[in-house]
Amino acid sequence: MAYAARVAELSPTRVGYLIRDARRQRGLTQQELADELGTSPETINDVEEGNRQLSIELVNRIAEALEQPEPAGAALHLRIRGETKLSGAIDVRSSKNAAVALLCASLLNRGRTVLRGIAQIEEVNRILEVLTSIGVRATWSPDKSELELVRPGRLRLDHMDEDAARRTRSIIMFLGPLLHDELLFELPYAGGCNLGTRTVTPHLHALRQFGLDIKATEGSYHAHVDPLEPFAPRSITLTERGDTVTENALMAAARHPGETVIRNASSNYMVQDLCFFLQELGVSIDGIGSTTLRVRGLAVIDADVSFAPSEDPIEAMSLLTAAIVTGSELTVQRCPIEFLEIELAILAEMGLRYDLSPEYPAQNGRTRLVDITVYPSKLHANSDKIHPMPFPGLNIDNLPFFAVIAAVADGQTMIHDWVYENRAIHLVELTKLGAQVQLLDPHRIIVTGPTRWRGQEIICPPALRPAVCLLLAALAARGTSVLRDVYVINRGYEDLPNRLNALGAHIEVFRD
Numbered sequence: 001m002a003y004a005a006r007v008a009e010l011s012p013t014r015v016g017y018l019i020r021d022a023r024r025q026r027g028l029t030q031q032e033l034a035d036e037l038g039t040s041p042e043t044i045n046d047v048e049e050g051n052r053q054l055s056i057e058l059v060n061r062i063a064e065a066l067e068q069p070e071p072a073g074a075a076l077h078l079r080i081r082g083e084t085k086l087s088g089a090i091d092v093r094s095s096k097n098a099a100v101a102l103l104c105a106s107l108l109n110r111g112r113t114v115l116r117g118i119a120q121i122e123e124v125n126r127i128l129e130v131l132t133s134i135g136v137r138a139t140w141s142p143d144k145s146e147l148e149l150v151r152p153g154r155l156r157l158d159h160m161d162e163d164a165a166r167r168t169r170s171i172i173m174f175l176g177p178l179l180h181d182e183l184l185f186e187l188p189y190a191g192g193c194n195l196g197t198r199t200v201t202p203h204l205h206a207l208r209q210f211g212l213d214i215k216a217t218e219g220s221y222h223a224h225v226d227p228l229e230p231f232a233p234r235s236i237t238l239t240e241r242g243d244t245v246t247e248n249a250l251m252a253a254a255r256h257p258g259e260t261v262i263r264n265a266s267s268n269y270m271v272q273d274l275c276f277f278l279q280e281l282g283v284s285i286d287g288i289g290s291t292t293l294r295v296r297g298l299a300v301i302d303a304d305v306s307f308a309p310s311e312d313p314i315e316a317m318s319l320l321t322a323a324i325v326t327g328s329e330l331t332v333q334r335c336p337i338e339f340l341e342i343e344l345a346i347l348a349e350m351g352l353r354y355d356l357s358p359e360y361p362a363q364n365g366r367t368r369l370v371d372i373t374v375y376p377s378k379l380h381a382n383s384d385k386i387h388p389m390p391f392p393g394l395n396i397d398n399l400p401f402f403a404v405i406a407a408v409a410d411g412q413t414m415i416h417d418w419v420y421e422n423r424a425i426h427l428v429e430l431t432k433l434g435a436q437v438q439l440l441d442p443h444r445i446i447v448t449g450p451t452r453w454r455g456q457e458i459i460c461p462p463a464l465r466p467a468v469c470l471l472l473a474a475l476a477a478r479g480t481s482v483l484r485d486v487y488v489i490n491r492g493y494e495d496l497p498n499r500l501n502a503l504g505a506h507i508e509v510f511r512d
């Protein structure tokens with residue numbers, strides 16, 4: 001890409017965005033780019049913020065540094081120098097789980113869908129690769145703050161990028177939108193984190209109500225749709241209160257002109273964001289935030305809409321954990337409080353001191369946000385075991401962070417992940433950094449704190465949240481840690497190393 005030529009006509013802010021984007025794509029920190037150019041990271045930061053008038057000479061040097069060919073397929077690793085004290089404030093980005101649902105839901109719309117503030121994460125990249133391979137036009141604005149999606153009249157499902165599809169579980173959410181367009185189609189098996197068996201049976205049961213029959217053979221789902229009477233009311237009782245299954249049922253119901261009632265629906269954050277988006281498309285939905293949703297869909301959806309999903313409660317919890325494990329005072333801004341209340345109540349029981357700002361609305365106009373300031377606190381183990389429940393319980397994706405927090409608390413904590421067959425096992429990796437984590441069985445661990453963390457070289461486990469837990473513990477560890485192959489972290493977090501570095505961490509991204 002000829003940066004120098006492209007930047008000649010752009011404002012410093014736009015140039016800054018382009019440079020930051022190219023630097024991140026190459027996995028370079030501001031420090032590394034500065035080292036290559038023989039300048040300071042502050043200069044790079046100024047350039048990226050658009051606060052600096054650029055000479056053609058500097059633009060050319062930056063262009064040269066960023067245009068070096070990337071080693072194809074080389075894994076990214078992190079080198080973390082601890083122990084770290086963080087300070088300042090950080091904004092929570094929008095959620096991975098709403099983003100993937102909205103990307104799938106854009107298939108319902110014949111008009112122009114604009115999604116604002118979508119996180120730049122690998123999971124989004126994979127779904128976008130799938131969407132563009134089947135003919136959807138996806139265009140980012142230059143600063144990547146907006147993503148425009150326009151689907152073609154007929155999707156080219158036989159051109160689907162199967163490798164991208166198999167790397168994410170979210171591909172299963174193509175079923176709901178597609179069953180209105182195609183009578184016969186195939187989808188690759190859903191992939192994603194290795195958390196043990198994750199059933200798709202509830203999806204197949206729910207979508208049977210819309211005439212969908214699935215045969216699973218040799219790595220693919222073969223879908224056959226038998227269109228049913230169009231205005232007949234549908235009633236679906238989910239056998240599990242799962243998030244993506246509720247989303248699939250909602251997307252199927254969105255183009256059913258009669259009424260669909262979904263019982264035992266998840267009312268979790270990503271489901272709520274999907275409901276708000278479907279309402280923008282003209283779909284009528286009652287009961288948002290409850291476990292019974294009444295949906296009245298439209299046979300054809302053709303609307304030009306713009307929507308911004310809310311902030312990620314799991315990223316908020318990750319950042320709170322970063323402050324807690326490093327004993328730092330930190331303000332985590334834009335936290336969706338409704339989806340963190342139980343987590344905060346347990347943390348308060350454990351002795352965490354924190355303040356909440358007054359509430360303010362998220363960009364979607366509906367989700368309530370607060371800024372949370374965490375203070376260094378002396379924590380003690382929770383007296384009861386810590387376990388997740390479907391919303392409004394403690395979020396299952398937030399549970400792993402309690403292992404890191406329990407490791408800095410005095411005493412023994414039992415953490416019970418009844419949901420996933422395999423996620424707790426990955427948390428035993430924390431022992432490599434000095435924690436005492438005992439695996440009782442595949443679902444339960446006992447963590448004994450406090451911990452004297454020490455740096456270590458570790459390969460990322462194939463699970464997003466446990467991998468981030470290792471990164472956060474490494475921040476607190478004395479000495480240098482290396483975390484190898486961090487694709488799994490980049491699946492769900494945007495530019496986490498640089499954002500933590502801005503708070504005082506020392507994390508370097510490197511390739512072999």
Ligand SMILES: CC(=O)N[C@H]1[C@@H](OP(=O)(O)OP(=O)(O)OC[C@H]2O[C@@H](n3ccc(=O)[nH]c3=O)[C@H](O)[C@@H]2O)O[C@H](CO)[C@@H](O)[C@@H]1O
Pocket residue numbers: 096097098100169170197198199239240241242243244245270390396397419420421
């Ligand atoms: C893209 C996306 O949104 N992913 C989220 C979604 O995945 P998703 O909706 O795909 O979650 P799964 O369907 O895999 O459910 C997770 C596990 O919980 C079990 N289960 C679920 C509900 C229930 O009432 N009973 C029950 O036993 C399932 O059998 C499964 O083993 O929800 C998970 C659980 O909140 C989160 O970890 C994922 O981050």
Ligand SMILES: C=C(OP(=O)(O)O)C(=O)O
Pocket residue numbers: 169170192193195397464465492
């Ligand atoms: C398990 C997770 O996500 P996914 O459903 O994308 O695997 C997660 O976000 O922790």
